[in-house]
Amino acid sequence: MADQPMSNSSRRVAAPCQHFLFVTDPMQSHVASTRRLAERVAAAAPNARVTFSTAVSAHRVMFPHLKSPDGEVLHGVVSYIPYSDGFDAGFNPELHGANADAYWPRARAVGSETLRDVVERLTGRGRPVTRVVYTALVGWVAGVARARGMPAALFWAKPATVFAVYHRYFHGHAAELLLSGLPPLRRDALPSFASMASPGKRHHLTLAVLRDLFAALDDDDEDHGTVVLVDTFDELERDALRAVPRLDLVAVSPVAAWDEPPRRGLLLLPGEAKACIEWLDTKPARSVVYASFGSVLSVSKRQEEEMRRGLDATGRPYLLVAHGGGGGGERAMVVEWCDQRRVLSHPAVGCFVTHCRWDSTVESLAGGVPMVAVPRWADQTTVAALVEESAGVGVRARVDGEGVVSRGELLRCVGW
Known part of the structure; x- marks a missing residue:
């Protein structure tokens, strides 16, 4: 089905029992993997609604020919409606500062406000969101969901082993990362925490964002437990999927393998x-x-x-x-x-x-x-x-x- 702006008749359709909202940051790889997961859920649950939301800048790249580039789009069985992260034309280091510190605080504040508007808009159209799935770099989404009483699950688009290592690091077990529950890892196989933890280093902010994410997961765990959807499969990471018993890590199989085999026709390729x-x-x-x-x-x-x-x-x-x-x-x-x-x-x-x-x-x-x-x-x-x-x-x-x-x-x- 071609991309279609949402019509008034589409908005009047009665809401099904479940409405999944997938939210991701505008990074291309995160958009691609989350979009595939959303499409898979839509195919597996045809009676449910599925909505995908990323920042306006990425939404415009996905649908460049829309008359209203920020508007809602129906593509197949998934609807797409963007939120704003405060950088609708994209983050430009020359305009906004070379340090990524200029991006994240504003993206978190503006994103939280505009995503709430998206949720309220969907409710007003008779399509209330019942479950939220979000990616690691938009951990603030969990707070938006919690405030409205909506269950939220993290989509971890990395291996379960990486999740377990980060979890131990952020819970004060940096010296015990190689203990039982994880597959054997040499020291040179661990993330470069020492470099990432140093202020001024290029990836210092990434570590800070992940620290906030794991703190949010702890808040959810105190209330009703937390589900983490992991982009992996049991045969590869059976032990790692069970290495954090307080969280429910669920393998959703590699999403990159879900698409149909490439078609022979290449007319649509650049x-x-x-x-x-x-x-x-x-x-x-x-x-x-x-x-x-x-x-x-x-x-x-x-x-x-x-x-x-x-x-x-x-x-x-x-x-x-x-x-x-x-x-x-x-x-x-x-x-x-x-x-x-x-x-x-x-x-x-x-x-x-x-x-x-x-x-x-x-x-x-x-x-x-x-x-x-x-x-x-x-x-x-x-x-x-x-x-x-x-x-x-x-x-x-x-x-x-x-x-x-x-x-x-x-x-x-x-x-x-």
Whole structure:
């Protein structure tokens, strides 16, 4: 069904017994995973209503052709209605300050107020929200839900092991992170708490936001227990899912694996993404090395140079995602962006060099593609341990004193 602005007749439909409201921050990966979960719930519970809400800036990206870019949209069986985080044109460091501290306090205050307006608007239309699901970076949503007596569940779009490690850290057990209840983890597999806890460090604010989140979970637990929906599956993290007995951690299976297989028609893909697939179509099965460190954090010039030299040295065709893109040829393709889920499900791809963000890892697992793990910060080191030791589907690359994976190390890891 095409995107449709909500009509008056749509608003007069009688409310069903359940109405799920999914709320996420505007980060692209969080929007994508939460949207898939919302669509899955809508498919599994056809008699319920499902509404998805993200910040106005992300809503406008999702539906760029709306006459009213902030308006409510019906797409399939899910309705989309945004809240404002105070940065409707998106957070711009040049305008709002280079430090992310300028974003979170305002986003929490404005978001809490405007999400309450969304809930009240839905109630006024005869569609009262009965249950709320929210992501980790909008922990303030739990307070909005609690004030209206609505049950709320956290959607943890990371492994259960990471959740259990953070839970112990924020409850004063930083020295006991390797005790029973968690799978064996080396010290270098734990999140980089020491760096994250230092004021002024790039990811210090992330740790503060997570601290607030776990405090909110404790408040909910005192009232009626808390459900945490975890983007994982029992076979991979059976022990970790039971490592926090005071909370009910429920595996909802990797949401990245829920979509139908990619359709062969590529007419809707952007030009660069379509070119990637067409290039892969010319390569033998399992012959291509795909390398990407994501689009959020940049890599050093030395690391990019070592990456290109190492991939060249493998003698295998490779697809590299790098800032600026460009370059390559018959044996190599370098782009600024690609449709990663389509790439990892393509039969020509035989290896994924990844920074181990969880959604990327899940997409690789779903595509059956082995990984070379190059974690860069925070809990990516823990995900790398799951890839190498728990799932046995990859190898972790060693870095030098500057945190760079050399061309020789990359060649060692990729060789097969």
